[in-house]
Amino acid sequence: MSVKRIYVEKMPEYAVEAKNLLWEIRHILLIKNITGLRFLNRYDVEGVADELYNTCKPIVFSEPQVDVTYDALPEGGKAVFAVEYLPGQYDQRAASCEECIQLVGQCERPTVRTARVYILEGDFTEDELNRVKKHVINPVESREADLGEKETLQQVYETPDSVETLTGFTSMDMEAVQEFVKKYGLAMDKDDLAFCRDYFASEHRDPTLTEIRMIDTYWSDHCRHTTFLTTIDE
Numbered sequence: 001m002s003v004k005r006i007y008v009e010k011m012p013e014y015a016v017e018a019k020n021l022l023w024e025i026r027h028i029l030l031i032k033n034i035t036g037l038r039f040l041n042r043y044d045v046e047g048v049a050d051e052l053y054n055t056c057k058p059i060v061f062s063e064p065q066v067d068v069t070y071d072a073l074p075e076g077g078k079a080v081f082a083v084e085y086l087p088g089q090y091d092q093r094a095a096s097c098e099e100c101i102q103l104v105g106q107c108e109r110p111t112v113r114t115a116r117v118y119i120l121e122g123d124f125t126e127d128e129l130n131r132v133k134k135h136v137i138n139p140v141e142s143r144e145a146d147l148g149e150k151e152t153l154q155q156v157y158e159t160p161d162s163v164e165t166l167t168g169f170t171s172m173d174m175e176a177v178q179e180f181v182k183k184y185g186l187a188m189d190k191d192d193l194a195f196c197r198d199y200f201a202s203e204h205r206d207p208t209l210t211e212i213r214m215i216d217t218y219w220s221d222h223c224r225h226t227t228f229l230t231t232i233d234e
Contacts, residue, residue: 002046003150004053006061007070007117009040014066021118021136029135031128036121038074041093042082046153047110048101060100073147077119079129083137084115084145087155111153115145164209170201186216 010018018039025031043061045053058064073080085091094112102109120132137144172180177197178190186193196215200207 003153004045004048005071005149006043006045006057007040007073008043008062009038009068009070009074011066011068015039024135025132029131031124031131033124033128034120034122034132036077038077038119038121040070040074040117040119042115042117043094043097044113044115044150044153045097045101045110046112047108048105052101052105052107056101056104060097060104073117074119077121078124079120080117080147081129081133082115082117082145082147083142084113085142087157089141113150113153117147166206166209166212169206169212170197172197184212184216186212188216188219192219 010016015038018037021039022034022037025034025037048056057069062069091114094114097112097114098109101107101112116136118132118136120129133144169180174190174194177193180186181188181190181193188196196207196212
């Protein structure tokens, strides 16, 4: 089954998100040369038969009362760009679509990828366009997406040849620990990292950079209270 693509846009009278973003661009970024903005949600779907896909268009991907759907990107605008989640980031919109399609079709769960498409109008410069992109793209969780069609949604990851071992990690003093936190931009503070240092010292080995990155991810404030307060019995 090929990858199917649909674009969904709010009708003008319901396009609140697009209107709010245009206001931010003109009044916060002070880019007056951008005079119009359209916002569309893009869905790429793989593993769905044509009949089921057409059934899901008005009940999963859109609300006919307030949305307009397109099979191809609408023409117009001076510039178009799209934003998607980074690989590995959870996409709630895509996950919900997958679950709904599975329920409607009583079938295997398909694969869905989403992106947010912005169409800008006006007589603006490349620098002004880049400022808009910087405003809407959070590099921690998202990136600019390719506008081209996809042949498959399956993601292939290359296996790294080797993983860097942080030689000397367990022998760092507090000054070196502080410098390490700064160098790698960790969410942990120096005391957190010192705790990790002492743990790996008790294991009689230096950790890999991957291990420290993984620990740092789960050490962030939104995970700490559940993950690191869990009692492990075995």
